[in-house]
Amino acid sequence: MDRIGDPEVLQLVDVDLEAPGPGEVRFQVASFALNRADLLFMRGQHYTLPVLPARIGSEATGVVDAVGSGVSQFKPGDRVSSIPFHTTRHGVQGEYAIVPEEFLVAWPDGVDAHEGCSAWMQYLTAYFALVEVGRMTEDDYVLVPAASSSAGLGALQIIKMYGATAIATSRNYKKKARLLESGADHVIVTDSDNVRDSIMEITGGKGVRLSFDPIGGDFLASYVDALDQDAIILPYGLLSGDDFKVPVAPMVRKSAIVHPFSMFNHVNKPDQLARGKDVVLQGLRSGKLRPHVDRIFPFDDTVGAYNYMESNVQMGKIVVEVSKDVF
Secondary structure, three states: OOOOOOHHHOOOOOOOOOOOOOOEEEEEEEEEEOOHHHHHHHOOOOOOOOOOOOOOOOEEEEEEEEEOOOOOOOOOOOEEEEOOOOOOOOOOOOOEEEEEHHHEEEOOOOOOHHHHOOOHHHHHHHHHHHHHHOOOOOOOEEEEOOOOOHHHHHHHHHHHHHOOEEEEEEOOHHHHHHHHHOOOOEEEEOOOOOHHHHHHHHOOOOOEEEEEEOOOOOHHHHOHHHEEEEEEEEEOOOOOOOOOOOOHHHHHHOOOEEOOOOOHHHHOOHHHHHHHHHHHHHHHHHOOOOOOEEEEEEHHHHHHHHHHHHHOOOOOEEEEEOOOOOO
């Protein structure tokens, strides 16, 4: 992209193939996954601001074809997945990508290329928020608004791994059965159910201690009176289009806090990144974590893939297939 704007600013451009620098790994891309953070980035609304001309994207799978000096974990021929991190120059959407080795992982057996590029943003976002920050336990009730998003579905699986109770919300009644199949213990349909009353009924009057909330705007007001004591609200997106609004008095009554959240503030801490890698890899290998891919687009229709994301009809990850010939 050479300017800020909607998905139509994205272009497929031929560029010279760069060599990886010290500590970097180059891989040929098989597939890459889309994230809503990409939309914010291309519009200049993300806290990672583009340096134009900019390359976009943070999640891809592929096969290593070159390594820079000092790289010890990977060699040409290795299958890898990239982990999103705060960067303005390591975009992975394209035929080749270059990423520092600490933000790559070996692609587990039993996980295909499309699933491999769909795992890290959704699972690490939920893991860092709910486990590292929220200290989730099996006694917790956890609210997952907009649960049909890839991050929401990832959170449902992480919550199930840790034995807590997941309360999903969706505006669409048609998604209720799918959310229950995906790990939700309860589903609140916000277009027809009273969110506060539903939470209190589900929790037996206890309320939710954690909320993994990507909506923003006034949505917190719909459930603030159904918070458990010392609750933690973890805003990680603004699907409503409005900034997160905090009703102060009800929050004070519950001794609750709002902890604005981004996984980028955790992957840059080596100890937390190592723990997150271990949890996700163990989950993928055991089958407890399995990314749901909603739809796969061809590389030359990447703009169409982003427009599909903006339609909000998807349930799960949107993936672009770059090449079937990588393997």
